[in-house]
Amino acid sequence: MLATEVGLTEGQVEAELGRLAASGAISRDDxxxxxxxxxxxxxxxxxxxxxxxxGYWTWCAFDGIGIPAALELDAVLDTRCPACGAGLRITITAGNPPAGSPVVGWLPGGPCTNVQDDFCPEANLFCTEAHRATWRQTAGDPPGTAATLYALAETGRQVWADLT
Structure with a gap:
């Protein structure tokens, strides 16, 4: 059915889905x-x-900020600070996260051949900059960049621009 819709053979569609899954761009069930x-x-x-x-889920906290930012939608993201385990609730209004929040994000750097394996596990939100710094030290000082919620939203607008 999908193959017919896009004008490809079933084999071509399956090959493309396999490539997307291998890169972490999609997930498939059993x-x-x-x-x-x-x-x-x-x-x-x-x-x-x-x-x-x-209700949906996201692979990383960055997705939870960036996707609604790109779509200019209202959203609520529920996640946890990996440093202390505290629940974090971020309310996004018309694609904009709250101004002045002490919550800080982490955008991992380094090689990324599979977004779900190489980027998403570390792309988190933290209660405070101090929690982010503690987590980073405990995690072995991984490469990346700290970002405010505003910066995450701006980056998300660029990453997911093709959705708009």
């Missing part, structure tokens, strides 16, 4: 159905996102 794409999932993950009145 039946082969796509259950996540571009960071937004319909299956449980670490970060919960209420977007457009529907």
């Amino acid at each position: 039946s082969g159905a796509v259950v996540a794409a571009g960071g937004l999932a319909v299956t449980p993950a670490r970060h919960r996102l209420l977007l457009g009145g529907h």
Whole structure:
């Protein structure tokens, strides 16, 4: 059915889905159905996102800020600070996170051949800059950049610009 819609053979579609899954751009369930794409999932993950009145999950906290920012939508992201385990709730209004929040994000650097394996596990939000610094030291000083919620939203608008 998808093959017919896009004018490809089933083999070509399956090869492309396999390539996307290998790069971490999509996730598939045991039946082969796509259950996540571009960071937004319909299956449980670490970060919960209420977007457009529907509940989803995201692969990383950056997705939870960046996707609603790019779409200029209201959203609520529920996640946890990896340094202390405290729950964090970020309310996004018309794509904009709250101004002046002490919450800080981490955008991992370094090689990334599979976004879900190489980027998302460390792309988190932290209660404070001190928690981010403690986590980074404990994690072995991984490469990357600290970012405010505003900076995460701006970067998200660029990353997901093709959604708009």
